[in-house]
Amino acid sequence: MYKSTEETTEKPRYPKINSWCGWDPLEEVWVGRHHVPEYFDSIKNKKIKDPLKRIAEETEEDYQSLIKILKDFGVASILRPNLNTRSRFGDEKPNHATNPRDHHFVYGNTIFRFEDSSYYNSLYQNYTNSGEKVFDPYKQTTATPITDKLPAAQCVRFGDAILVDALSPDHMKWFRQSFKDTKIFVSAIGGHSDGVFCPVNHGLIVTTYEYKWVFKNTLFKNWDFVYLDNNSWEQTKPIKEKSVFDMLRKTQNKWYVEGEEHNEEFINFTNTYLKEWVGYCAESVFDVNMLVLDQNNVIVNSYNKKIFDAFKKHNIEPTICNLRHRWFWDGGLHCNTLDIRRKGKKERYLNF
Numbered sequence: 001m002y003k004s005t006e007e008t009t010e011k012p013r014y015p016k017i018n019s020w021c022g023w024d025p026l027e028e029v030w031v032g033r034h035h036v037p038e039y040f041d042s043i044k045n046k047k048i049k050d051p052l053k054r055i056a057e058e059t060e061e062d063y064q065s066l067i068k069i070l071k072d073f074g075v076a077s078i079l080r081p082n083l084n085t086r087s088r089f090g091d092e093k094p095n096h097a098t099n100p101r102d103h104h105f106v107y108g109n110t111i112f113r114f115e116d117s118s119y120y121n122s123l124y125q126n127y128t129n130s131g132e133k134v135f136d137p138y139k140q141t142t143a144t145p146i147t148d149k150l151p152a153a154q155c156v157r158f159g160d161a162i163l164v165d166a167l168s169p170d171h172m173k174w175f176r177q178s179f180k181d182t183k184i185f186v187s188a189i190g191g192h193s194d195g196v197f198c199p200v201n202h203g204l205i206v207t208t209y210e211y212k213w214v215f216k217n218t219l220f221k222n223w224d225f226v227y228l229d230n231n232s233w234e235q236t237k238p239i240k241e242k243s244v245f246d247m248l249r250k251t252q253n254k255w256y257v258e259g260e261e262h263n264e265e266f267i268n269f270t271n272t273y274l275k276e277w278v279g280y281c282a283e284s285v286f287d288v289n290m291l292v293l294d295q296n297n298v299i300v301n302s303y304n305k306k307i308f309d310a311f312k313k314h315n316i317e318p319t320i321c322n323l324r325h326r327w328f329w330d331g332g333l334h335c336n337t338l339d340i341r342r343k344g345k346k347e348r349y350l351n352f
Contacts, residue, residue, distance in 0.1 A: 016077075017132045017340055019106045020159050023201045024344030025294040028077035030123070031067060032098040032336040034059045035083055042088040047265040051257060052089075055325050059098065062323045066299070066333070069319055073293050077341070081119040095119070096277055099331040100338040105152035107162065107179070108346065109133050114150040146170050153335060154193045159347040161185060163219075165193045183352060187214050198288050198334070201295040202349050204314050206307055208285050219350045226310040228287060254278045256327040279330025286323075289332025291339075299333050301326065 016028060037053040070078055081097035095117065103115035110133040113124060128134050137145035154165045155175075161183040164175060176184055187193075196208040206226045216225060247261040251271060255278035260266050270278065287307060291299045300307070300318045311318050326332055 015109045017109050019342045020346050023292045024342035028341035030100045030338040033080045048269045051266045066321050082122045098329045099335040101153050101335045158349045161350050221351045281327045281330045286332040289334045291333040
């Protein structure tokens with residue numbers, strides 16, 4: 001059964017926002033949230049309602065597993081978006097808060113908001129009330145800000161440098177103007193960087209073949225690279241069945257839910273009304289989309305021999321946390337979280 005979760009918090013500590021890279025010791029983090037199963041009770045068709053309720057319940061169960069790992073590691077503060085548990089499907093435009101990384105960005109002592117979702121209002125207000133540095137243009141004007149929907153997951157932090165990918169011209173101009181004391185590097189590969197590129201610590205990068213030659217002998221000189229082909233589909237047992245490929249064809253490779261391969265009503269409903277819930281999971285490599293706890297500990301979606309061998313070489317201990325519906329939400333452990341505070345400072349890690 002679904003059980004609501006109270007956020008674990010700590011006594012005020014300043015600055016609460018402090019994150020310069022993705023591998024310093026994690027102290028405060030957001031974990032995504034979806035609606036409770038009862039949110040879908042207003043849907044009469046059981047072939048549609050039951051799968052959506054199952055996704056909701058199992059998504060929260062997996063989040064609870066992730067939260068336990070974070071607590072056991074000693075993460076002091078675990079915060080979550082605030083969804084209205086009284087709302088029902090159809091009351092407003094369907095939305096969710098499973099992937100806070102997509103449009104929220106932390107660099108240094110500042111948190112940047114790039115989407116106007118009410119689910120995050122209380123979180124931002126808490127930081128504002130605490131005197132933290134908050135970039136929230138939605139509180140200042142009713143006009144759509146130039147930074148709206150800036151894809152934060154395409155911005156990877158390296159201390160005094162940020163590697164960005166495939167931003168629009170307006171977003172890129174704003175980014176350069178806003179981080180003048182930071183070196184900005186651009187890689188025109190396309191797509192969310194955290195789905196194909198993960199600096200696990202200062203010296204090790206896990207990446208897909210698309211990034212094979214980008215900056216390897218310049219910015220990342222003397223770093224170890226572990227290359228993965230886009231093979232997450234083949235490594236996932238259910239994906240090998242023909243019925244799964246049939247479902248992917250019906251969803252245009254955007255999403256997949258195990259057990260619903262022949263549920264035409266559910267597939268048509270999702271394709272029609274929940275387009276903004278799903279992404280394009282066929283291009284995602286969830287083995288790369290991991291959450292680093294510190295330079296010697298990382299949370300991963302599944303076992304991958306090539307990655308685990310590299311971890312052993314670098315004295316990194318992996319912990320597996322399987323997100324069963326990552327193929328529906330098109331989001332892995334990195335997407336589903338946002339590191340607010342890490343114990344570290346601004347340093348130089350890249351060769352420039």
